[in-house]
Amino acid sequence: MSGNYLRVAVIPWGDPKNWKYVNYCFEDVCKKGFSTLSLLTSSPSLKPDLTIIYVLDTLYDDVREGDYESLTSRVRDLIKNYLCVDEEPNIVIEVIPGIMKKRIGEIEILFNASPSDTKLMLLYRTYVKILDKTATTEAKDNSLEILIDTTHGLNYFTILTREAVFEASSMLAAHGNRVKVKVFNSDPLDTKDLPGRSQPNPCAPKEDREVPKTRYNLLYEVEVRPWDLTKYLRYSSGGSSSKLLTDVRDCNINQEHLNELIKFSRRVTASYRVGALVELLTFVKEKPEATQEILEIIDKAVKCWRMKAKVERLDEKTCETTFTKLQEGFRLLLHAHAVVSGTKKLVKQQLPAALSEVKEARKKLLEGSEITSALVDSEIGLIEKLRKENKIPRDWTTYAEIMEEKEEVRTEVRDIKSDLGRTKRNFIAHAGLLKDFIEIKKEERVELRIKEECRELINEILDEIFRELT
Numbered sequence: 001m002s003g004n005y006l007r008v009a010v011i012p013w014g015d016p017k018n019w020k021y022v023n024y025c026f027e028d029v030c031k032k033g034f035s036t037l038s039l040l041t042s043s044p045s046l047k048p049d050l051t052i053i054y055v056l057d058t059l060y061d062d063v064r065e066g067d068y069e070s071l072t073s074r075v076r077d078l079i080k081n082y083l084c085v086d087e088e089p090n091i092v093i094e095v096i097p098g099i100m101k102k103r104i105g106e107i108e109i110l111f112n113a114s115p116s117d118t119k120l121m122l123l124y125r126t127y128v129k130i131l132d133k134t135a136t137t138e139a140k141d142n143s144l145e146i147l148i149d150t151t152h153g154l155n156y157f158t159i160l161t162r163e164a165v166f167e168a169s170s171m172l173a174a175h176g177n178r179v180k181v182k183v184f185n186s187d188p189l190d191t192k193d194l195p196g197r198s199q200p201n202p203c204a205p206k207e208d209r210e211v212p213k214t215r216y217n218l219l220y221e222v223e224v225r226p227w228d229l230t231k232y233l234r235y236s237s238g239g240s241s242s243k244l245l246t247d248v249r250d251c252n253i254n255q256e257h258l259n260e261l262i263k264f265s266r267r268v269t270a271s272y273r274v275g276a277l278v279e280l281l282t283f284v285k286e287k288p289e290a291t292q293e294i295l296e297i298i299d300k301a302v303k304c305w306r307m308k309a310k311v312e313r314l315d316e317k318t319c320e321t322t323f324t325k326l327q328e329g330f331r332l333l334l335h336a337h338a339v340v341s342g343t344k345k346l347v348k349q350q351l352p353a354a355l356s357e358v359k360e361a362r363k364k365l366l367e368g369s370e371i372t373s374a375l376v377d378s379e380i381g382l383i384e385k386l387r388k389e390n391k392i393p394r395d396w397t398t399y400a401e402i403m404e405e406k407e408e409v410r411t412e413v414r415d416i417k418s419d420l421g422r423t424k425r426n427f428i429a430h431a432g433l434l435k436d437f438i439e440i441k442k443e444e445r446v447e448l449r450i451k452e453e454c455r456e457l458i459n460e461i462l463d464e465i466f467r468e469l470t
Helices: 068-080 115-136 155-174 226-232 255-273 277-286 290-308 328-344 355-365 371-388 413-417 420-429 452-467
Strands: 006-012 022-026 029-033 050-056 091-096 099-104 107-112 143-149 178-186 213-224 310-315 318-322 438-442 446-450
Touching: 006 115, 006 155, 050 068, 050 115, 050 155, 068 091, 068 310, 091 115, 115 143, 115 155, 115 290, 115 328, 143 155, 155 178, 155 213, 155 226, 155 328, 226 255, 226 328, 226 355, 255 277, 255 290, 255 328, 255 452, 277 328, 277 355, 277 446, 290 328, 328 355, 355 371, 355 446, 371 438, 371 446, 420 452, 446 452
Parallel strands: 006 050, 006 143, 022 213, 050 091, 107 318, 143 178
Antiparallel strands: 022 029, 099 107, 178 213, 310 318, 438 446
């Protein structure tokens, strides 16, 4: 492990075949190589515990019909020839769908990926690979450092990789990790007179001569906080947030189960977005198996996406890649997985939610927010004041009754429901702690729960909040 951090490098690569031999330098370490990977694996200040190299399927040159898995396997084998480092166990090569029209001899290949699929695959792979690594590595204070190396990337691919890494970083921060993202690039260099790769040995230069030094630069670094995830809680309209793929036939996905998980995920993300922590904790406590179920159905979707991907011959001179398209429900489930995973780590007991858990969730999950944190703090402050004044009964009592506001209590849910828009605005303004909706009691600790007859109405409010995120 890199000091107190778990360090992960994410590197988008173009075509390494014609890269030139350069002497890359960072701080007091210089390393010659055809890519910055030689420096990354040698510098104590940079050396990652895990390196993810992303390449596009457009590197495919072996024209033949077949399944997409064979295509990605051949591209992966090709890239292995150009790693040119002594240690490879912690290097993962991921092949991502790209967009390109390419001619090989008499054959033209059309690579037909959707940019949204490219980004979603980058998001999924980055999140899952780093999550797997953090599960097997203990870092001090759950500290995670992610390096993005943009030196060798290819136009849109570099941009999508950077965007996906920052989104994945916010999801990992929601897990409770302290995440820092650093973006690197090397100085521009005229490569015209630099030696290329040796024909028999792609890891050796054509000529053994001195090559110029070029600096490897930290462009900027960003501390990523859990609340940064809310920037990404926006989904395309048109119902795509209810789907994983455009075509789920033969995917072994139970549609009824998927619908349940989508509904659950919408309410989880809506609760988080407005800081409704009692509701969020309740959902997570009621469905602790959600994280496993969400990942399982996401994995099924990815396997199905790959199974349906094809390399097809259109005619004697044209081939193309074809895909079923990933949908916004894929992103939604990934976001919900992150929120539920982070919340589960704060849960100390079964239902109901304890005030101490709400306070811990406020501290961890809302880190980085300002307005929402202030709203939650205000509501927690009122309940703390009641506790200190010994005004919280031992039996479940409506929050409004404890506050001695009985004259304002609308006991009939239909009365509240008649003005759903106003109730929703109040719900948001009080971070879900509407006095008519919540019951409180105190024995050894202060506990809160949703009033049973208000559950359906709260779900309606959260569904409406989610609709505003599309």
